Amino acid sequence: MKTILGIIGSPRKLGNCEIMIKEISRNVTEPHDLQLLRLSDFDIQPCRGCYACLLQDDGCVIQDDFQTVVDAILAADALIVSAPTYFLGPNAGLKRFLDRGIALYRHSGQLWGKPAVGIGIAGIPGREGYTLLGIESFMKLILADIRACRLFYGALPGEVFMDASNRMGAKETADALFGEAIPKTGPHCPLCGGDTFRLLGENRVRCMLCSNSGTLRLSGETPVLDIQRSDHELFLTREDAVAHRDWLVGMKSRFKTHKDELKAISLDYRQGGTWIRPSAAAPENGQ
Numbered sequence: 639m640k641t642i643l644g645i646i647g648s649p650r651k652l653g654n655c656e657i658m659i660k661e662i663s664r665n666v667t668e669p670h671d672l673q674l675l676r677l678s679d680f681d682i683q684p685c686r687g688c689y690a691c692l693l694q695d696d697g698c699v700i701q702d703d704f705q706t707v708v709d710a711i712l713a714a715d716a717l718i719v720s721a722p723t724y725f726l727g728p729n730a731g732l733k734r735f736l737d738r739g740i741a742l743y744r745h746s747g748q749l750w751g752k753p754a755v756g757i758g759i760a761g762i763p764g765r766e767g768y769t770l771l772g773i774e775s776f777m778k779l780i781l782a783d784i785r786a787c788r789l790f791y792g793a794l795p796g797e798v799f800m801d802a803s804n805r806m807g808a809k810e811t812a813d814a815l816f817g818e819a820i821p822k823t824g825p826h827c828p829l830c831g832g833d834t835f836r837l838l839g840e841n842r843v844r845c846m847l848c849s850n851s852g853t854l855r856l857s858g859e860t861p862v863l864d865i866q867r868s869d870h871e872l873f874l875t876r877e878d879a880v881a882h883r884d885w886l887v888g889m890k891s892r893f894k895t896h897k898d899e900l901k902a903i904s905l906d907y908r909q910g911g912t913w914i915r916p917s918a919a920a921p922e923n924g925q
């Protein structure tokens with residue numbers, strides 16, 4: 639029996655994200671147990687950027703619910719990740735979790751290649767902004783294997799299934815979880831499958847999912863993307879992920895080498911500006 643974890647980005651109970659995950663689960667033919675978590679139920683504090691999780695074995699120093707979510711991901715055989723569009727992007731739950739992601743590198747062996755499908759729900763056709771990119775980015779950076787990432791429209795809770803074709807979309811997504819990945823039909827990055835690009839000037843482009851760059855040209859009327867691996871890879875292979883972690887660890891010795899110079903730069907900015915602080919906060923030394 640497999641375990642599928644549904645990660646619900648929406649705080650709305652029985653909203654479109656939640657029912658879409660349940661519909662996908664109903665359509666997965668593989669016997670499975672569906673575990674669910676709603677990210678907004680969990681206390682996940684912002685990353686402090688201290689890098690302690692890189693350098694010690696016990697993970698992140700912040701005492702909150704982050705590790706509970708990590709353990710649920712580790713225990714799952716496959717993931718269904720959903721987020722609603724809020725202001726032209728996925729709502730903040732996925733990103734807040736992902737910002738703590740350096741603490742995930744120590745689990746890279748268990749995380750790498752977990753099958754995952756992503757679901758974005760937007761209320762207004764064409765107003766989803768970068769929702770799918772954000773969800774794909776979440777799945778890629780937690781080292782999952784993206785089998786499909788689909789957008790569905792529906793504003794009111796449950797509205798997503800007022801359009802019967804969305805049930806078919808849920809079935810196709812379910813089939814992809816343990817079966818054939820849904821291929822991208824439009825122009826996409828040949829390295830990672832991403833389909834969002836930044837134009838860099840002339841014919842150069844960068845893939846916003848894997849950060850590799852290359853060229854875009856037309857073959858007749860068909861856009862053709864030629865994207866090359868860069869020297870500093872993040873997550874095309876598990877070795878890339880491990881290499882990135884090692885590179886981050888190496889930054890510690892770089893920090894030691896340049897410590898005095900860096901301190902001198904920062905201290906020059908100690909004064910200046912008037913801080914507005916939350917009413918309960920204690921004043922910081924010297925500020």
Ligand SMILES: Cc1cc2nc3c(=O)[nH]c(=O)nc-3n(C[C@H](O)[C@H](O)[C@H](O)COP(=O)(O)O)c2cc1C
Pocket residue numbers: 648649650652653654655656722723724725726727759760761762763765766792793794795796
């Ligand atoms: C704060 C907020 C911002 C939203 N912004 C957008 C938006 O930019 N584009 C859009 O298409 N829908 C937007 N929506 C609509 C939601 O994406 C839509 O209602 C969706 O069904 C919510 O999913 P849920 O039912 O799982 O919560 C927004 C909703 C909220 C509450």
